[in-house]
Amino acid sequence: MSDKTVAATIDLLYKIADDLLIIGHRNSEWTGLGPILEEDISFSSMAQDKIGQSQGVFTILHQLGEPEMDTNAFHRSAESFHNAQFVELPNGEYDFSLMRHFLYDHADQIRFEMLANSSFEPIAKLARKIKGEIKYHVYHANVWVVKLGTANKESHERMQTALNICWNYALGMFEESNYEKTLINEEIFVGENELKKKWLENITPFLEKASLKIPSESTWKPVYGGRNCNHTGHLKPLVLEMSEVFNIDPDAEW
Amino acid sequence: MIQSLDPRITRAEIEENNSISPLKDLDQWETYEVFHQKKRGDQHMHVGIVHAPNAEMALLFAKEQYGRRGVSVNIWVVCTRDVFTSDYDDTDMFDVSEKQYREAGGYKVMEKINKYKKANKI
Numbered sequence: 001m002s003d004k005t006v007a008a009t010i011d012l013l014y015k016i017a018d019d020l021l022i023i024g025h026r027n028s029e030w031t032g033l034g035p036i037l038e039e040d041i042s043f044s045s046m047a048q049d050k051i052g053q054s055q056g057v058f059t060i061l062h063q064l065g066e067p068e069m070d071t072n073a074f075h076r077s078a079e080s081f082h083n084a085q086f087v088e089l090p091n092g093e094y095d096f097s098l099m100r101h102f103l104y105d106h107a108d109q110i111r112f113e114m115l116a117n118s119s120f121e122p123i124a125k126l127a128r129k130i131k132g133e134i135k136y137h138v139y140h141a142n143v144w145v146v147k148l149g150t151a152n153k154e155s156h157e158r159m160q161t162a163l164n165i166c167w168n169y170a171l172g173m174f175e176e177s178n179y180e181k182t183l184i185n186e187e188i189f190v191g192e193n194e195l196k197k198k199w200l201e202n203i204t205p206f207l208e209k210a211s212l213k214i215p216s217e218s219t220w221k222p223v224y225g226g227r228n229c230n231h232t233g234h235l236k237p238l239v240l241e242m243s244e245v246f247n248i249d250p251d252a253e254w
Numbered sequence: 255m256i257q258s259l260d261p262r263i264t265r266a267e268i269e270e271n272n273s274i275s276p277l278k279d280l281d282q283w284e285t286y287e288v289f290h291q292k293k294r295g296d297q298h299m300h301v302g303i304v305h306a307p308n309a310e311m312a313l314l315f316a317k318e319q320y321g322r323r324g325v326s327v328n329i330w331v332v333c334t335r336d337v338f339t340s341d342y343d344d345t346d347m348f349d350v351s352e353k354q355y356r357e358a359g360g361y362k363v364m365e366k367i368n369k370y371k372k373a374n375k376i
Contacts, residue, residue, distance in 0.1 A: 029262050036283070038304050038315035045318050090265075136317060143314050147307070241261060 001120075005186050008179035009120055010064055011082070012189055015227055016111065017057035018083035019173070021073055022235070023104055024050030025242050026091060035094055042140060046101075049133050056130065060122045074243040075250070078236040084226040086169035088235040095155075098148070099162035102141035103170040103203065109134045110198045119187040142206050149210025160212055167215050171196075171222035286312035287337060289330040290320050298330050309333065 001009070027047035034040030058069040066072060087104060091097050112134060116127040148155040174196040183189040207214060225231070256268045283305040289298035301320045306312035312331040321329055340347070370376075 033262065036305060038306065038319060042315055042318040045322055140314055143310055147311065 001186075004179075004182055005188070006064060008177075008182040008186070009123075009188055010061065010066060011177050011179050012183060013057050013061050013064075013123065014082040015084075015177075017054045017061060017072075018081045019087050019104075019108075020050045020054035020057065022081070022083045022238065023087040023100075024048070024054060025238060026087060026089075027097065027101065029091055030094075030097065043097075043101075046137050046140065049130075049137065053126075053130050053133070056126045057123075060126065063122065070246070074246040076239070078231055078239045079229055081231065081235060081239070082227055082229060083231075083235075084169070084173040084175065085223050085232050086166070086172055086226070088226075088232060088238060089169065090234050093158070093162075095148070095158040095162040096165065098141070098144050099159060099166050100170075101137075102145045102206075103166055104173070105134065105137045105141050106203050107170075107173055107195065107199050109138050110202060111195055114190050114195065114198075118189060123188075145206060145212070146210045149207075149212045156211065159210065163207070163212050164215055168221050169223045171220060172224050172226060174199075175222065175224040175227040177227055283307045285334040286316070286331040287334055288312075288316040288320050289332070290316075290326040291328040291330075292325055293327055298328070303334065304331070306331075 024047050027043060027050065030040070031044040031047070032040065034043055054073070055069060058066075058072050061072065062068055067075075086100065089096075089100070112127040112130065115123050116131070118124040118127070145159065149159045150156065174192040176192045180191050180193075184191045204214070256263060256266075256270060256272075258264050284307075285303045286306055286309065287303055288301050290301050291298045304312050304315040304319055306315055309331055312333075313329060316329050316331050317326075320326065
C-alpha cells in the first residue's frame with residue numbers, strides 16, 4: 001500500500017475502533033442498573049462484545065505501526081479520539097441508550113458488511129468474524145424499539161423524544177474524512193455517503209413499524225467534529241474513568 | 255445526595271432519603287421456559303427460564319442468558335403458562351415396584367452366559 005493509502009486506512013480504523021470502545025464503555029455503565037435482570041445481562045454482554053470488537057480493530061492498527069493495543073485504548077488523551085460525538089454522550093434514561101444502540105448498531109452492521117468486501121484483507125476478515133455478534137445486536141435493538149414505540153403512550157413519547165435528541169448526533173457518524181476518495185478508489189471502503197444512504201434505508205422500516213417519525217429533513221444538522229477529534233465535554237471524564245485502573249499501574253501484568 | 259464508590263451511582267444524584275416505591279403485585283413479566291439445542295439433530299434440552307413480556311423478547315433474552323457461551327445452534331421458548339404438567343400429589347403414579355420383568359435387567363443373562371462358559375470351559 002502507498003503511504004497515502006496506509007494513512008487513509010489508519011484514519012478509517014481509528015474511527016471504527018474508537019466508536020466501538022466508547023459506546024462499549026458507555027453501554028457497560030448500565031451493568032447492574034438495567035431495567036430487569038435479563039435485559040441487564042443482554043445489554044452488558046453486548047457492551048462487552050463492542051469492547052472485544054474494538055480490540056480486533058486496535059490489533060490491526062498495531063500491525064500497521066500504531067501503538068500497542070492497551071496503550072492506544074487507555075493511554076490516549078480525549079483530544080486524540082476519533083469517535084463520533086454521538087457515542088460519547090452520557091446515558092441519561094434507558095430510552096436514550098436504546099435509541100442510540102438502535103441507530104449506532106444499524107450503522108455498525110452496514111459498515112462491517114461493506115468492509116467484509118474490503119481490499120484490505122485484515123479488516124475484511126474481522127468483519128466476517130463478528131458478523132453474527134452484530135446480527136444479534138441489531139436484532140435486540142429492533143425488537144426493543146418496535147416494542148416500546150408501540151407499547152403505550154408514555155413509552156411511545158419517550159422513544160420519539162429519544163429519536164429527536166439522537167438524530168443530528170447520529171447523522172454526525174457519517175462525517176467524511178479527507179481520505180474518502182482514496183478509500184473508495186483503493187476499494188478499502190465505499191465511503192460514508194454510501195453508508196449513510198444504506199443506513200437510512202435500513203432503519204426506516206423499523207421506525208415505521210414502531211410508529212416513530214424521523215425528524216423532517218429540513219431540520220437535519222449533523223453534529224460533526226468527532227472524526228477530527230473535536231469532542232463534547234463528556235468524553236474527557238469518560239476516558240479518565242475508563243483508564244483509571246490501568247493508570248494506577250500501567251506496567252502491571254494482567 | 256448519595257456518594258458512592260461507584261461513580262455511576264454518584265452521578266445519578268440520588269437523594270439520601272429516596273423512597274423507592276416497590277412494584278405492585280404482578281407488576282412484572284411472566285416467564286418462558288427455555289430449551290436449547292447443542293447441535294442440529296440433537297434433542298432440545300430444558301435449560302431454565304427468562305422473564306419476558308412476549309415470546310419474541312423471551313427469545314432475545316434466552317439467547318444471551320443461555321446461548322452466549324457458543325454452545326447452541328437453536329433455541330425454543332415456551333410460555334410457562336402453556337405447559338401442562340402433572341401434579342406432585344400424583345407422584346405415586348410413577349411407582350414401579352414389582353415390575354422388574356419389564357426391564358432388561360430382569361433377564362438373568364449373565365447367569366446363563368457364565369453357565370455356558372463353565373460347561374464349555376471357555
